[in-house]
Amino acid sequence: MTIEYATRYRQTSRIPAEPGKPYVIEKGEGDRAHLFGDLITIYAGGEQTENAFNFFTVEGPKGNVIPAHLHPDTYEVFYVTQGAVRLFVEDLEGEQQEKLLTPGDFGFVPKNCPHAYRMERHHSQVVGVAAGPGGTFERFFETLGAPADGLGLPREPVVPTPGKFATVPEQYDVRFLPEHQWRTR
Amino acid sequence: MTIEYATRYRQTSRIPAEPGKPYVIEKGEGDRAHLFGDLITIYAGGEQTENAFNFFTVEGPKGNVIPAHLHPDTYEVFYVTQGAVRLFVEDLEGEQQEKLLTPGDFGFVPKNCPHAYRMERHHSQVVGVAAGPGGTFERFFETLGAPADGLGLPREPVVPTPGKFATVPEQYDVRFLPEHQWRTR
Numbered sequence: 001m002t003i004e005y006a007t008r009y010r011q012t013s014r015i016p017a018e019p020g021k022p023y024v025i026e027k028g029e030g031d032r033a034h035l036f037g038d039l040i041t042i043y044a045g046g047e048q049t050e051n052a053f054n055f056f057t058v059e060g061p062k063g064n065v066i067p068a069h070l071h072p073d074t075y076e077v078f079y080v081t082q083g084a085v086r087l088f089v090e091d092l093e094g095e096q097q098e099k100l101l102t103p104g105d106f107g108f109v110p111k112n113c114p115h116a117y118r119m120e121r122h123h124s125q126v127v128g129v130a131a132g133p134g135g136t137f138e139r140f141f142e143t144l145g146a147p148a149d150g151l152g153l154p155r156e157p158v159v160p161t162p163g164k165f166a167t168v169p170e171q172y173d174v175r176f177l178p179e180h181q182w183r184t185r
Numbered sequence: 186m187t188i189e190y191a192t193r194y195r196q197t198s199r200i201p202a203e204p205g206k207p208y209v210i211e212k213g214e215g216d217r218a219h220l221f222g223d224l225i226t227i228y229a230g231g232e233q234t235e236n237a238f239n240f241f242t243v244e245g246p247k248g249n250v251i252p253a254h255l256h257p258d259t260y261e262v263f264y265v266t267q268g269a270v271r272l273f274v275e276d277l278e279g280e281q282q283e284k285l286l287t288p289g290d291f292g293f294v295p296k297n298c299p300h301a302y303r304m305e306r307h308h309s310q311v312v313g314v315a316a317g318p319g320g321t322f323e324r325f326f327e328t329l330g331a332p333a334d335g336l337g338l339p340r341e342p343v344v345p346t347p348g349k350f351a352t353v354p355e356q357y358d359v360r361f362l363p364e365h366q367w368r369t370r
Binding site: 019020021022023024025026027028030043044048049050051052053055075077079081087089090091092097099101102103104105106107108109110111113115127129131132133 | 204205206207208209210211212213215228229233234235236237238240260262264266272274275276277282284286287288289290291292293294295296297298300312314316317318
């Protein structure tokens with residue numbers, strides 16, 4: 001039995017429009033978005049949890065390190081379920097580390113810590129939770145990138161316009177760090 | 186490089202005692218607890234997120250359905266990464282559903298919704314997030330059950346004493362429903 005809902009985010013979503021309702025979503029059928037080469041799939045957001053937390057996956061091809069960034073008010077989980085993902089993170093004293101995460105490995109990035117990652121195998125997948133006392137930020141991906149109807153990775157990278165880059169990140173507690181250097185190797 | 190910390194919960198933990206510090210934990214090396222036949226592994230708790238959310242895994246053998254319960258102030262995620270898990274959940278109107286979840290499938294249980302699950306294959310694993318505006322409840326498992334030093338499932342089921350059953354659940358926003366019946370089959 002598959003139920004679809006019209007929500008403020010999608011004309012057809014598997015996430016109920018009304019909070020307080022239990023639900024199940026099969027693999028891949030959450031609210032999907034494309035940003036650069038990645039597919040982001042949202043399974044729960046702030047509306048479902050009184051803004052306590054969200055739950056999403058990020059899938060991508062083997063590729064380049066994503067731009068370094070931080071979140072002034074958001075804590076972030078990286079839990080790898082497929083492939084291999086290299087996590088880069090800097091603590092509040094400026095000390096940097098990088099670590100290759102394989103399935104079952106967990107990384108935690110507190111607020112204000114610069115971080116980035118690189119998918120090191122095709123078909124890698126990361127489970128993410130990103131939230132803090134100020135709320136959740138799961139709709140960042142589709143607002144900077146684009147909502148996606150189909151399944152699978154973007155056929156062509158979805159590159160945001162400069163106008164979006166200038167306005168969207170701040171609305172979702174994301175601060176890009178264009179001058180940042182990873183000195184871990 | 187492996188760093189261990191003394192925390193209020195463990196003499197040696199991979200979770201830093203000081204919040205605000207980024208960290209990585211390899212598969213299985215979070216704070217472990219045994220409750221009945223299950224192994225619960227905590228990778229992040231309320232201290233790490235200003236009480237916004239937590240992140241843990243539950244592994245178990247193929248077995249019986251766990252006791253029905255609800256959380257008056259906690260939202261809960263069931264994301265299956267290994268095996269097969271049957272989720273039972275009742276909505277606020279009393280309508281019940283059950284669904285077999287396999288890897289990549291997601292279930293969401295809002296506060297006040299009775300629920301239970303049954304591991305339907307040996308070596309099943311569920312990723313859990315359980316939190317709400319009132320905080321997080323990840324230390325429920327080791328308080329009702331027992332902290333575990335070793336890796337792997339309990340050799341013998343860890344059955345709480347009646348005294349613990351009478352006092353611990355309420356402290357962690359858990360309400361067992363001993364009269365509850367699943368009518369889904």
